[in-house]
Amino acid sequence: MALAISLLPESQLAALNAAYRSAQARRRRRAALFVGVAVLALLLAAVGAEVDLTTFVEKFGNFFSYFDRIFRLDSGARVWTDPAEWFWGWRNWLKLLGETLLISYVGTLSGAMLALLLNFVAARNTAPRPWLMFVVRRFLEVCRTVPDIVFALVFVIAFGLGPMAGVLAIAIHSTGALAKQFAEIVENIDMKPVEGVRSTGAGWIACMRFAVLPQAIAGFASYTLLRFEINVRGASVMGFVGAGGIGQELVVAIRKFYYSDVSAILLLIIVTVFVIDISTGWIRSRLFGGERT
Template sequence: MTAAVFDMREQLLADRRRRQLYTAATLAIVVAILVSGYSEANSLNSGGFLRGLALFFDYPSQIVQEAWEAGLSGMAALMWRYLPALIETLNIAFVATILGGLLAMVLSLSSTRNLDVWPPLIPVVRRVMDVMRAFPELIIALFLIFILGASPVPAMIAVAFHTSGALGKLFSEVNENIDMKPVEGLKAVGASWLQRVRFGVLPQVAPNYLSYFLLRLEINVRASAILGFVGAGGIGSELARTIGWGKGAGDETAALFLLLFGSIVAIDQFSSWARARLTTGEGLRLAAARV
């Protein structure tokens, strides 16, 4: 019996050493491929990576210098000039987040196992959400711009489509962690499925829903700005123009960056305030008083 245990131990150790050897060999091959690929790419690059690295901060320093030369009054005038572009980007992000958030709620409630959902529907809805968040907003927007033309509408549809899949996944995980006692109590007194969701689920998940919703709004503001580079309008189109001009437009680029940064900070502060009100119960008490 002892000899059999010893042989088994030796076999396990040998298997472990073999796996470690295979792992080390695989890592060595991957590193060799990466190094050779980098060398080949660097040789095809007209400037060279290491030579370009020394010039990395030249353009940012140029932007800061031109913004400094413009002064406070010049920067304020530029920010006021580009405010409509920021509003257009925020409109794209707000509308897309609202539409995507509403669809995400429907998808999440339809894919939560502990809410008495028809079992065959759950995997179908989950795969649909996987598909919706598998494609980046940029790819969807490029496809829609090719069909619908360059305008904010393709950007809004693209961002809303991706938002539905991403928020639906997060919302469904929140749903699965709720306390089921209120839901079971409502079911025991004959409440319908919609009533159980409204009075037993939503009051519990509202703070997390709002937190994820506003976090996604921040992401969508940045995504909407990026989509402007491919013709979706808004602040991204202005950034593409000023960056493309290079020298002489650094103050405009700085003004656009400041507007975008300020909007992100404002949304983040509002998110913290709104979630605190819901978490402490003030928001829920106001909602109950209205009902």
């Protein structure tokens, strides 16, 4: 059976086409205006930050020349021609890299545990008192606003050189970051189970334990694994301020111009981060029911 398609009269069709073209023109003008404002803001910010394009162009080659230098041995040969000479200190470097991983692990786990306790108070739908939520949120903002390397520097001054400063710095910064993410997960849960548990006469802690936590635990674990990845990178440079780990050896190599050592240590850090990234990504996909790849 053939279907008949009715067409609008030419006058109505022309009016609709004109309205469509006008709407498209307005949309393009708004987009062009937005791009223009963004470019102008970028240029003003660059001037304010004293970004000198001339200097950038003139000295851009130094970037490549440095990388060319760190991939050469003292003899002038390429590092991959003599791996034994390139990774001469691998035993000590791996030990320090393991220390970096332990700093990240202990700091992340400590921060996650504190975040688990505080996020229920920081979430709008589960906070027992508005004033308590306000106080906890401001505390968490301080924890995540101050960079972890600044915390590390403060703790190095307070407790001396070593991994303890790095662990404390990562733990505090992770508490602030994870508690915010955990609270956002809690604010998006289904509140019906909470109401059901509360209707039995259960207290606030029981509601969190039996109604909120089961809904949010997978998200908590996923964000904790992601934070561990970030903290491994952060802990790798905390050695610059004396907070332990592979960063201490890296900063010594940079300051003493041990070029091939710099590339060897950087390669170890990059490979480690790749492995952790792939492993934790696989675990996170399992937590959210992703398909195996």
